[in-house]
Amino acid sequence: MIYFVGAGAGDPELLTIKGKKLIDSADVIIYAGSLVNPEILRDAKSGCEIYDSSGMTLEEVLQIMQHAEQNQKTTVRVHTGDPSLYGAIREQLDALDRMGIPHEVIPGVSSFLAAAAALQKEYTLPDVSQTVILTRMEGRTPVPESERIEDLAKHQATMIIFLSVGRIQELAERLCTGYPKETPVAVIYKASWEDQKIITGNLETISEKVQNAGIQKTALVAVGNFLGDVYSLSKLYDKHFTHEFRQRIAE
Numbered sequence: 001m002i003y004f005v006g007a008g009a010g011d012p013e014l015l016t017i018k019g020k021k022l023i024d025s026a027d028v029i030i031y032a033g034s035l036v037n038p039e040i041l042r043d044a045k046s047g048c049e050i051y052d053s054s055g056m057t058l059e060e061v062l063q064i065m066q067h068a069e070q071n072q073k074t075t076v077r078v079h080t081g082d083p084s085l086y087g088a089i090r091e092q093l094d095a096l097d098r099m100g101i102p103h104e105v106i107p108g109v110s111s112f113l114a115a116a117a118a119l120q121k122e123y124t125l126p127d128v129s130q131t132v133i134l135t136r137m138e139g140r141t142p143v144p145e146s147e148r149i150e151d152l153a154k155h156q157a158t159m160i161i162f163l164s165v166g167r168i169q170e171l172a173e174r175l176c177t178g179y180p181k182e183t184p185v186a187v188i189y190k191a192s193w194e195d196q197k198i199i200t201g202n203l204e205t206i207s208e209k210v211q212n213a214g215i216q217k218t219a220l221v222a223v224g225n226f227l228g229d230v231y232s233l234s235k236l237y238d239k240h241f242t243h244e245f246r247q248r249i250a251e
Contacts (some may be wrong), residue, residue, distance in 0.1 A: 002065050002075045002096060002239065004089055006082040006108015007031070011192035012039045014109045017081075020142040022106065027073035028059055035080035062095050069101050079200035082110040085134065086162055112160045114191035115220050120196060123158045125231040129224055137171060153178025158224040164191075165219040169207040174224060176203050184227035189219040200227070 003022050015023070024028065031041065033052035041050060049068075053061055063079075068075045079087045083105055096103050112134060116123055133152050136143065138218050143237045152159060153175050164171050165187060172243035174187070185206040189197040203223070210219075210234045 002069070002077060002101060002103040002115075004077045004079060004083050004087075004092070004103065004105045004111075007036045007040050007078050007080055008108060008109040009081055009111040009114030009192040010190055011038045011114070011156060012037060012042075012193055014105065014114065015040055016108060019106045020075050021191065022074075023078065025074070026076040028064065028068040028075040029078060029178075030064060030075065031078035032080055036078055040078065054247040056132075058091060060097070061092065062099075065092075065096065065101065066099060079108070080111070082108045083110075085110055086136070096130050109192075111188075111220055112162075115186075115222060117162070118188055118191050118196060119186055119222070119227070121226055123160075123224075123226050125226050126234055127232040128228075128230070129158040129226055133157050133159045134162065137157065137160045137167060137174075139163070139167075149174045149179045156183075156224070158226045159222070159225065161221040165210065165221055166216045169222060170208045170220070172203045172207045179203060179223065183223060183225065186222045186227055187215060187219050189213075189215050190223065191220065 005019040005022055006016070007019065023041065024045060024050055026044065028049045029041060029044060030051045030053050032054060034054040044050060049124070065075050077092070079089065083089045086109070089105070093103060124130050133155070135147060135149070135152055137149055149171065156179055161171065168187070181202065181204045181247070183203050185201055185203055187199040187206065187210050197213065197215065199206070199209050199213055199215065220247055
């Protein structure tokens with residue numbers, strides 16, 4: 001059996017209980033060494049075969065999995081954050097299906113969730129934004145034409161941008177085609193890691209601040225008025241709002 005485990009954003013204590021148990025009992029571990037905190041593997045059992053996939057090809061990863069399965073070993077494929085976001089797991093799952101190898105995916109805490117916790121903000125504030133867009137700029141890997149930053153920015157929703165901080169000036173300029181230049185921005189470097197950093201500003205100032213901080217990768221860019229202080233209170237706890245579990249309080 002091959003288990004794909006989301007390792008969380010970086011803090012080893014954000015690993016799920018199920019993911020922790022699987023990693024600690026695995027016979028073979030393949031992990032994305034360029035992103036996964038190696039502390040997550042510190043309790044791997046003696047004799048466990050550990051491979052860093054950061055320099056490997058898809059074929060090499062699959063070969064290790066196939067060999068482990070033939071020898072009745074349990075393999076854990078460790079991905080950063082949650083495997084469903086920029087994890088390139090679909091191609092691995094499909095290949096395993098073709099080989100008849102069973103697999104299971106264990107979700108993890110994505111970096112965009114750890115970023116919200118670090119900021120102590122809520123992405124979906126009443127009357128501010130009820131939509132969260134997770135995206136990235138095109139680079140060596142393209143994005144669909146309909147998902148260009150300029151088109152997404154028109155919605156002025158909460159936007160979390162992965163894999164793009166290295167081009168922060170261009171990103172800010174392109175976001176300004178849809179958001180006002182005063183829109184608040186936060187750049188979260190290595191959310192939940194010990195060396196986490198948070199840079200705040202707006203679309204007009206964030207580029208210079210990020211460049212001065214020397215941040216070029218491993219950071220998320222969060223954009224939107226959820227970072228501001230103007231919002232409506234939730235109906236969930238409003239004494240004048242009734243729902244299935246609470247009747248209106250008499251005045």
